[in-house]
Amino acid sequence: MKDKDIILKAENISKQYRLGLVGTGTISHDLNRWWNRIRGKEDPYLKVGESNDRSTKGSSEYVWALKDINFEVKRGEVLGIIGKNGAGKSTLLKILSKVTGPTTGEIKTRGRIASLLEVGTGFHGEMTGRENIFLNGAILGMTKKEITAKIDDIIDFSGCQRYIDTPVKRYSSGMTVRLAFAVAAFLEPEILVIDEVLAVGDAEFQKKAIGKMQDISRGEGRTVLFVSHNMAAVKNLCTRGIVLSNGHISFEGRIDDVVEYYLKSNTSEQIYNCFKTEKINYFSKIYLTDQLGNIETKPISKYQKTYLNFEIKTNDISGLRFGATLFSYMNEPIISFPFSEKEFFNKKIKLSF
Incomplete structure (x- = not known):
């Protein structure tokens, strides 16, 4: 390590395991490794193995827990x-x-x-x-x-x-x-x-x-x-x-x-169109749309004009209070704002951020 500020460096780190067995495997595999090593050849089992995806069933008995980490x-x-x-x-x-x-x-x-x-x-x-x-x-x-x-x-x-x-x-x-x-x-x-x-x-x-x-x-x-x-x-x-x-x-x-x-x-796109309401019985639908009226299905980016759309089931909104809270991707509240009864009649409420 030439740079004096660098205290740890990982170069092409890989780790291979054989599934279902303790150690490296069978005697025949160990002998095969030894025979290749004394002839100056590469470990033959480094050429096999699959990626470390625990949720899928593989065809190889070797798995790379880590592969080429730098x-x-x-x-x-x-x-x-x-x-x-x-x-x-x-x-x-x-x-x-x-x-x-x-x-x-x-x-x-x-x-x-x-x-x-x-x-x-x-x-x-x-x-x-x-x-x-x-x-x-x-x-x-x-x-x-x-x-x-x-x-x-x-x-x-x-x-x-x-x-x-x-x-x-x-x-x-x-x-x-x-x-x-x-x-x-x-x-x-x-x-x-x-x-x-x-x-x-x-x-x-x-x-x-x-x-x-x-x-x-x-x-x-x-x-x-x-x-x-x-x-x-x-x-x-x-x-x-x-x-x-x-x-x-x-x-x-x-x-x-x-x-x-x-x-x-690691988050489903649907989470970005989930809304929590205390008086859900008043609403038949709540969703986000872009400037063209298309329903947003992806995370909202910075400086993007987005519209909050809602439909209510009742014509009597006297005394009804309505507000919205904008959350970050970490589910942290960023800003909250209420709406008056007059604003409540608008078809769309624009959120610019």
Whole structure:
């Protein structure tokens, strides 16, 4: 890595699995690989395999969980990795954390990596919370003196003071995640890798954890790789993101653009013409149209003139109040406005934005 700002680089990362079996497969396949390797030839099974689409039935017994993944992460950057279940997010993080190796490609990093991939990862159930703090610190390359200097902060942040000298096997999943995150965050790794595990914690801990990650990246200049299905947390924390789809990177860019792409690509078009009304019995139809009167079936873009159309069932509208709220693609209210009885008689109400 020539650029000093780049702390992690993934080059042509691919990961192949054989379905239904443990390990690489049969002895005959392993012998075949060995025979090709000693002759200086390529692994013959790299030429086979299908994309990682969990919802379809394939014809090959080999599947590419990841295929040709390339990206770079700069020091102090918070990278969001999002995608559907089974898209390859956890596999990618395990490779980045060196829990497993890639089938092809190479990961280049500068500095220590701390990972929080699954509840209880790296913890020994028979050891106490305090002992596990020292164990994880040692794995990260910290000295006992360095860990001792931070242990009070770790315990305080985790909120597990009463149970810190109790074996971790008696912890709830939320308590385990609290302690694991505190260890990973306070032992100062250059790269912090976090999978969906924060969702296990309660709202108070999630808020505190996100605040800590912001301090880590912005204040201390360390790098965070964050996987979550909580788009609000991703937008709040990350600066840049990638979208994984069936083992490939389908989109990469600014986090706002990435989240918008992901939500729109995984949302039925019909959702954009759904309306909620408190007095639905007054309306026979509510819909959007463009300038030519064509019904809108796609997400509305910026600066597009759009008309809100409605039909009512009654002629008596005295005392009836009517209003509309415009929502973003993340279902966040953008603007609300009421209409008077006079405006209610109009055939169309124009929304310009």
